[in-house]
Amino acid sequence: MSQRQSKSEAAGNRESERRRTILRAAIDVFARKGYHGCRVADVAREAGVAYGLVYHYFKNKDELLETVVETGWSGFVSRMRAVAEDESTSLEEKVRGIADVAFEAYRVDPRAVKVLILEVARSPAGTQVVSRQQAFLDTIRMAATMFARSQTTGELRADLDPMLCASLLFGAIELGLTAFVSGLMEDRSPEALDRAKLQIAESFLRGVLPGAAAPPEASWKQEKVSSGTKQKVGKRS
Amino acid sequence: MSQRQSKSEAAGNRESERRRTILRAAIDVFARKGYHGCRVADVAREAGVAYGLVYHYFKNKDELLETVVETGWSGFVSRMRAVAEDESTSLEEKVRGIADVAFEAYRVDPRAVKVLILEVARSPAGTQVVSRQQAFLDTIRMAATMFARSQTTGELRADLDPMLCASLLFGAIELGLTAFVSGLMEDRSPEALDRAKLQIAESFLRGVLPGAAAPPEASWKQEKVSSGTKQKVGKRS
Amino acid sequence: MSQRQSKSEAAGNRESERRRTILRAAIDVFARKGYHGCRVADVAREAGVAYGLVYHYFKNKDELLETVVETGWSGFVSRMRAVAEDESTSLEEKVRGIADVAFEAYRVDPRAVKVLILEVARSPAGTQVVSRQQAFLDTIRMAATMFARSQTTGELRADLDPMLCASLLFGAIELGLTAFVSGLMEDRSPEALDRAKLQIAESFLRGVLPGAAAPPEASWKQEKVSSGTKQKVGKRS
Amino acid sequence: MSQRQSKSEAAGNRESERRRTILRAAIDVFARKGYHGCRVADVAREAGVAYGLVYHYFKNKDELLETVVETGWSGFVSRMRAVAEDESTSLEEKVRGIADVAFEAYRVDPRAVKVLILEVARSPAGTQVVSRQQAFLDTIRMAATMFARSQTTGELRADLDPMLCASLLFGAIELGLTAFVSGLMEDRSPEALDRAKLQIAESFLRGVLPGAAAPPEASWKQEKVSSGTKQKVGKRS
DNA sequence: AATGAATGAGGTTTCATTCAT
């Protein structure tokens, strides 16, 4: 802030600046080519720094991803948690808040969200450090807990599985965002984003809130027996 | 079937038997460690065949995945399409049918579904052959078309984006299945699967069908302005 | 042995042949440039094989050295042990036998001995797998035990430290061999080797066997006080 | 000495102080992990100075070792030479003197001695600057010359190879010291050191001085033919 | 003098793919 920074301050700033540059480059490259599809050299080139500098700031390629994920995810999760555990709000507000957080994250840094979706949300279990895979699941569990609490207050239909509600909500949000990330949605304007967010939240709420308008269950109840048996879904030719 | 098979038949059968063994092994290994996390040798070992035999039946590692995906996905898609484009059924039945197809596929071969979810649904755009990435998106587009048609008949609320509806449905289904795949759902009995399927379909339908019971929109309409702006979601420190 | 070898036999032979080729090349290269001074590529080139084949037969560069050492050393040690623990021989015969084993090893494969001397005998403790450093020390300990036993039978002067006797013997042998390895000894003919071997064994024996002719200790006893004090050997602080 | 030092003197002192600190650290680190097993950063950390400062005082890593060796070795050699070339002493006194010098060097700075043993005495020929490898050999040659002279005066048995005598002496001393360095000798007290020194010198002298008590050569003369032939020392299977 | 960030050549290791048997 002061006109003159002490040497160490200046150095400290430059260091974190470089570090951030590399992290930024990593996000961009990971988003573009995927973690496995890019080389450390790509990240370095994107960042405009020498090869070895990446290893000055990060132990190895994996830690680079780990850091990208952690910084991106931890903020996301803490905001999510703040919304989900706010005792002064209704379930409805919470759900809308969660959608807000997710879409806002996308608005601010779509590429980072893409990396999170691609490399964190889904990835073989055993492969990486527990944290990565777990991070995503923990978030869903957190939401499930939120839904379970809502059932005790009657805000959520009692016949629903809270874990499934959570999956449903996050699945909708995630694939909604994926639609933007992947180019399925042509209009990526802020307004379109906002509309998508609202639609997702609203549809979800309509579906799970205890409302008068139950869907005409009768029609499917009688055919549910057949489901799962009449379909032949043999995987291989 | 006959006691004696002609030479070519026998050879053909033995070949496809081996081929199938390898494909099966590939599915299992991909599901366990991911495409990038495993080596061709792992697949060969899992199949109990020699190293080079994999290359006898498949051009390269990528074709192996391609084949896994194609055989798994094409059946899935055709069944999906049959359901979605059946002109004699209501939207509700179609949606339930889609959920049926997805969950039945999981019931029959959960590991194959896992591979499809991991390696097909999400993966960086540029990386692989177009087909893979496209396959998933095409399916969503197909569902979007289905929803769009339903709007013309008044079966679906007109104010919803069909593409988003498709994302919402598939997102819910996919993450629902992920909940099983990842172990989030402890009870993986057929009954639990069935329950999940029904809940997902029903909640989705409730949310998007034109019903009397609109959710209390008033409550959020007045705060919607703020959403996407008041939240501070800065990704990095 | 038979004219026709079964497939696996042939393969087995070819495999071990290659493996041996690489090991041989490693010995030569290690002897010439040292473990740290050469690249895996050098070994591959020397062996006339492709780069990656080295890794087909050995886990990594370190295992390559480990194997060189083990195969070379284990034979050496077992022969040494056979000599040292033979209860039917006199100490004198044992000492001569040990010199035999060492010099014969050098005659048979001087480069392998060079590698053993360079990379095994001495090397920082913590660096490598225990076995390497320990192997050498264990051999000395074995000899020390042999000397200790000889003291009980009166074959060795009782006033000597067995461990030091072992060090003395092996030090003499090792540096004797080093004189050949390093080119200090110009004549490397078998006869010269034999002469060196005999001289070393004989001088050692003269020095440690209980003989009438004690060295004129008187002469140094009176000046021993000064030793270790008058010399200024400060390495610089 | 004077109360006031000129600026350059002061600077010079400070410089050499730092320089010495780094050199000291290098000795310790080299002794602990070996030249190849450590990084320049390790030396810097051990010295408690910044990374680049090492390069302020030394051209490169190799010069660091070179300097360690030179300062350590040159003093050692000049003391050794003073003893070996002192025309007023008997061979016996010279040998005892050499042992004195070596053990005193170890007493004063065992780690420096370890480095000398590890990095100087043995190291592949081609690897480094000639001086290093040569330094050790030259010392042995010097001793060999000393022994050769002793033969002309009849102090040393005429049937011995002077070069081998030198190797024998230094081998015994070196491995004697190694026994201490490596922990083979449990008692490392000054007294134990002194005892070892005396035993080595005395045994060596007994072995090589022309004494009445020749070892019973007869016993081995008749079996010497076999040596080197009956032993099967094939290195590999 | 002192610092440690920055550089990049050089080495190791992996693993998809080919090929001889």
Next chain:
DNA sequence: CATGAATGAAACCTCATTCAT
């Protein structure tokens, strides 16, 4: 068909050295 040894390009990582401050 089947095998698995052989190949080598491509990626990762290390670390000596330089350089701007």
